[in-house]
Each structure stands twice: as C-alpha cells, then as structure tokens.
Amino acid sequence: MTLLQKILLALVVLAAVLPMVGVPQYWLYTLTIGLYYAMLASSWSLLVGYIGRISFAQAAMSGLGAYVAVLTGQLLGWPVVPSLIAGVVAAGLFGLMIGWLTLRLHGAYLGLTTIAFAEILRITVTAEHQVTQGSRGLQVRPLIEGAGPVTYYYIFLAAAVVSVLLMLALLHSRIGLFFQAIREDEDGTASLGVNVTLWKSLAFAASTAFAGFAGGLYAHFVQLITPSMMSMQEMGYILAMAVIGGFSNVVYAAFGGVILQVLLEALREMGEWRLAVFGVIAILMLRFAPNGIFGWLETRLKRKDK
Amino acid sequence: MQAQLDISNLSKNFGGLQALKGIDLSFQKGELVGLIGPNGSGKTTLLNIIGGYYDASGGAVTLEGRKIDGLSPSTLARLGIGRSFQMTKVFKRLTVLENMLVGALADWGLTRKAAEDKARGVLDKLKLTRLADSPASSLSGGQAKLLEFGRVMMLDPKIVLLDEPFGGVHPELKRFMYEKITEWNDAGATIILISHDMGSIFGLCRRVVTLSYGDIIADGDPETVRNDPAVLEAYLGDHHAA
Numbered sequence: 321m322t323l324l325q326k327i328l329l330a331l332v333v334l335a336a337v338l339p340m341v342g343v344p345q346y347w348l349y350t351l352t353i354g355l356y357y358a359m360l361a362s363s364w365s366l367l368v369g370y371i372g373r374i375s376f377a378q379a380a381m382s383g384l385g386a387y388v389a390v391l392t393g394q395l396l397g398w399p400v401v402p403s404l405i406a407g408v409v410a411a412g413l414f415g416l417m418i419g420w421l422t423l424r425l426h427g428a429y430l431g432l433t434t435i436a437f438a439e440i441l442r443i444t445v446t447a448e449h450q451v452t453q454g455s456r457g458l459q460v461r462p463l464i465e466g467a468g469p470v471t472y473y474y475i476f477l478a479a480a481v482v483s484v485l486l487m488l489a490l491l492h493s494r495i496g497l498f499f500q501a502i503r504e505d506e507d508g509t510a511s512l513g514v515n516v517t518l519w520k521s522l523a524f525a526a527s528t529a530f531a532g533f534a535g536g537l538y539a540h541f542v543q544l545i546t547p548s549m550m551s552m553q554e555m556g557y558i559l560a561m562a563v564i565g566g567f568s569n570v571v572y573a574a575f576g577g578v579i580l581q582v583l584l585e586a587l588r589e590m591g592e593w594r595l596a597v598f599g600v601i602a603i604l605m606l607r608f609a610p611n612g613i614f615g616w617l618e619t620r621l622k623r624k625d626k
Numbered sequence: 627m628q629a630q631l632d633i634s635n636l637s638k639n640f641g642g643l644q645a646l647k648g649i650d651l652s653f654q655k656g657e658l659v660g661l662i663g664p665n666g667s668g669k670t671t672l673l674n675i676i677g678g679y680y681d682a683s684g685g686a687v688t689l690e691g692r693k694i695d696g697l698s699p700s701t702l703a704r705l706g707i708g709r710s711f712q713m714t715k716v717f718k719r720l721t722v723l724e725n726m727l728v729g730a731l732a733d734w735g736l737t738r739k740a741a742e743d744k745a746r747g748v749l750d751k752l753k754l755t756r757l758a759d760s761p762a763s764s765l766s767g768g769q770a771k772l773l774e775f776g777r778v779m780m781l782d783p784k785i786v787l788l789d790e791p792f793g794g795v796h797p798e799l800k801r802f803m804y805e806k807i808t809e810w811n812d813a814g815a816t817i818i819l820i821s822h823d824m825g826s827i828f829g830l831c832r833r834v835v836t837l838s839y840g841d842i843i844a845d846g847d848p849e850t851v852r853n854d855p856a857v858l859e860a861y862l863g864d865h866h867a868a
Contacts, residue, residue, distance in 0.1 A: 498732070509700075512700075512780075
C-alpha cells in the first residue's frame with residue numbers, strides 16, 4: 321500500500337468516527353451532501369478517466385434516478401429499496417442509449433450531444449408538472465422514517481464507499497483493462513478481438529447507473545427534489561470536483577467531491593463568487609496539475625520514495 | 627483446393643478516387659506473401675478491408691468459405707485474423723504486460739492467470755521480459771513494433787496481416803522479427819506482409835503480389851516479380867523499365 325493510499329484510508333476511518341467525536345449536525349449534513357457528490361464525481365471519472373469519453377449528463381442522470389425512484393414509490397406504491405433499484409436501472413438504460421447513440425462521436429461533439437440529452441431530460445421533467453410538480457419540486461418520503469442526520473451520514477458514507485469499491489472491482493477486472501485500452505486506441509483495441517461498441521456503451525451505462533443510485537438516495541435524504549438538480553450548474557460542480565480531486569482515479573474524484581462540498585459551505589459568505597473561484601481553480605488544475613490534487617500528491621510522494 | 631482467404635472482384639472508392647479496382651486474390655493456408663507497390667497503390671486499403679476497418683465498395687472477402695466482409699474488426703480478430711498497423715497502436719498508458727493481456731482476455735474462456743502466463747511466455751520470446759511492467763510510452767519505436775507484433779501473437783491467429791512491421795526497427799531487431807515471422811509461418815499461420823523494405827520482402831516471402839493504382843500488376847515468386855517489367859515501371863517509371 322502506498323503512503324497516499326494509507327492517508328486516504330485513514331481519512332475514511334476518520335470519517336467513520338466523526339459523529340462520535342461531537343462534530344456538529346450542520347457539518348454532518350454538509351458531509352452527507354459531500355458524499356452524494358463523491359458518488360457523482362467518481363461515477364463521472366469512471367467514464368472520463370478510464371474510457372476517455374466525455375459526458376455532461378451526469379447531473380441529469382442523478383436527477384433521472386431520483387425522479388424514477390420517487391415516482392415509482394408515489395405512483396406505483398413501491399417500497400424504497402425497489403424504487404431505488406428502478407432509479408438505478410432507468411439511469412443505466414438511459415446511459416446505455418446515450419452511449420450507443422454517440423458511439424462515433426468524440427471530444428466536443430460528444431460533449432455537446434450529452435448536454436442536449438441532459439437538457440431534454442431537465443426540460444421534460446420541468447414541463448411535465450402533472451407528474452413531477454415541475455419546478456415547484458416533489459415532496460419525497462424519508463429513506464428511513466424518523467432517522468436523524470447521523471443515520472443518514474452513515475448510510476451515505478457506506479453507499480459512497482461501496483460504490484467506489486464496486487467501481488474499483490470493475491476497473492481491476494478485465495473489463496477495466498478493455499476500458500483503458502479503448503481510451504488509448506479504439507482501432508488497436510478492436511484489432512485484438514475486444515468488442516469496442518459493446519464496452520463503450522456499457523461504460524456509459526455503468527457510469528450513469530451509479531449516478532442514478534446517488535440521485536435516488538439524495539432524493540430520500542433531502543426529501544424535496546426539483547429539476548434544478550439536473551442543471552448545468554450542478555454538472556459544473558461535479559466536473560470541478562472530479563477535476564480538482566483527480567478524474568483519472570475514481571477514489572481521487574470521490575475525495576474531490578467531499579472536499580469541494582465542504583469548501584463550498586465553509587466559504588458560503590463569499591456567495592456566488594465561490595463558483596467563480598472554483599472555476600478558476602479547476603482551470604488552473606487542468607493546466608498545472610491535470611491529475612488533480614491527489615494525482616499531484618501521488619507523483620510527489622513517488623518521487624520522494626525514489 | 628479451397629483457398630483459406632479469398633478476395634473476389636474487390637473494389638473500394640473514396641469519393642472519386644478508386645483505391646481498389648475490382649481485384650481478385652486468394653491465399654492458401656500457410657502462405658507467406660509479400661504485398662508491395664508504390665505509395666497510394668492500395669496495399670493498406672486492402673488490409674483495412676480484410677481486417678474490417680473499411681467497408682468494400684464492391685466484391686467479396688471469404689475466410690474458409692465464409693463471407694467475412696462487413697464484419698467488425700473485433701469479430702474478425704476472434705475469427706483468427708490478426709493485424710499490426712503501419713503507425714503502431716500500442717496502449718501507451720498501459721504497461722507492456724497489460725498491452726499483451728488485452729487480446730488474450732478478450733477470450734472469456736481464458737483466466738487472468740493463464741493469460742498472464744501466456745503473455746510472459748511471448749514477451750520472453752520477444753526479449754521484452756525486462757520491460758513487462760514499464761509503461762508502453764517508454765518503449766522505442768522498434769520496441770513498440772515488437773510489442774504490437776507480440777500482441778498479435780497472443781491471438782494465435784490463422785491469418786496475420788503485417789503492415790510495415792519493420793519501419794524504424796533496428797537491423798538486429800529486424801533479423802529477430804524475421805525469425806519470429808518464419809517460426810509463425812512454419813507453425814501454420816498464413817502471413818500477408820506489406821513492406822517498402824524490399825530486402826525483407828524478397829528475403830522472406832515465397833510469393834509477392836504487386837499493386838499499382840488499385841490493380842494487381844504482378845503475382846508470383848519473388849524472382850519473377852522482381853524482373854517483371856510492369857513492376858519496374860510502377861516503381862521506377864517506364865524509361866527505366868525499358
């Protein structure tokens with residue numbers, strides 16, 4: 321285990337004991353939201369960092385997961401767990417469709433197409449107010465009746481850790497190797513018998529399914545969802561979190577999510593200027609430390625070892 | 627005797643340009659064939675159609691009696707057609723060993739352990755063992771060619787399409803590649819080799835096919851092709867051929 325891995329593991333252990341050492345509920349609430357973003361940022365990096373496909377639909381996929389989870393509960397009377405699964409499946413299938421329809425697109429063209437999909441979804445959810453209550457938002461039942469912030473904090477911590485571990489398991493399997501080979505050279509990968517079309521589509525599906533899961537959980541935590549959770553501003557947060565943490569690694573991106581959410585709260589007095597500051601930081605990171613804070617640290621620590 | 631790979635009336639147009647003009651070619655199992663011709667004569671286009679990277683504009687390609695044109699490159703690789711590229715397509719951010727594993731692991735019947743053992747065996751043959759854990763980005767041009775060669779070996783292909791495998795390769799490594807190609811061929815693989823390196827083509831191949839402007843202008847043993855006036859004309863211009 322490298323030094324950085326030990327530090328990150330220690331941070332997870334620290335996160336697990338935080339409620340026991342008297343951290344105020346306000347900060348536990350902030351960290352819970354941070355863990356939601358951790359799942360989104362790492363699921364985004366699963367796609368961008370490993371298979372090299374860009375998407376700006378991650379917030380929309382979280383929203384899709386959330387709305388499907390909530391509506392299957394409200395309209396069909398499904399219990400919480402099956403409706404969460406329905407959200408995951410819906411987001412995964414939508415991702416599979418985007419992945420398949422955009423197979424031949426790369427770079428800016430792919431990015432713009434995913435923005436179009438995201439906006440179509442957001443506008444549809446806003447417009448279908450008989451079903452979704454439009455921008456007034458949908459009231460959502462709690463995940464667990466009468467649960468307090470500590471319970472939610474632990475649920476989100478477990479969900480984020482399990483999500484990232486599942487992603488790591490996928491990435492360390494042969495499928496993860498196919499993803500990375502496709503990122504490096506699609507024709508070269510196909511020449512070795514790997515079905516590039518299939519894995520490119522499934523990578524989208526896996527990434528959006530995790531986002532759908534995060535969205536469903538989030539809905540039952542905040543208990544009110546609006547189409548703004550699918551907005552480009554939300555997508556901007558996710559992107560900045562993954563870039564600042566380090567999008568070439570799902571773990572680094574996840575930590576980026578928590579750190580940025582905590583900073584967003586800590587700098588609340590700066591108002592909207594926070595967003596401008598984070599934008600500038602993200603740009604500077606891309607220029608000077610493209611592997612993010614943790615990627616940069618990893619390189620520094622490796623050099624020290626030598 | 628049925629040809630292993632049969633190409634009939636194959637044509638390919640890029641807009642107004644006819645890159646292949648309805649060519650017929652067949653390859654028997656175990657042949658080692660050189661494909662030569664001036665730049666733009668259609669060699670790589672032909673390989674790209676056999677490998678599934680281009681759709682043909684007309685004609686057909688059959689492998690052991692099965693029509694294969696229009697199939698995807700990955701399907702063709704699984705059917706036993708392996709290829710290397712003129713511009714190497716190694717996965718730079720993966721290690722040399724990981725590069726070798728991709729093709730082997732595409733076969734779901736093979737465990738990771740078995741794939742790794744096989745990859746280490748091939749790397750050993752290619753004298754790349756000490757670089758197994760290095761990123762492919764650290765390889766020299768010649769080593770990258772060898773790695774690509776090794777990746778094709780991992781597929782145990784029936785037919786190997788090699789596009790300029792010796793470009794930028796050190797003479798010593800080149801001799802080593804000759805040996806490997808011959809070994810491969812002796813083991814029963816059919817090899818179609820494109821190269822501008824005439825020494826390699828005439829030294830290795832028992833049959834040489836020459837393309838010019840999308841047509842086959844010569845097809846025969848190296849000696850006959852070397853002295854064919856049409857070939858000399860295609861390479862050097864008609865006043866030299868006369």
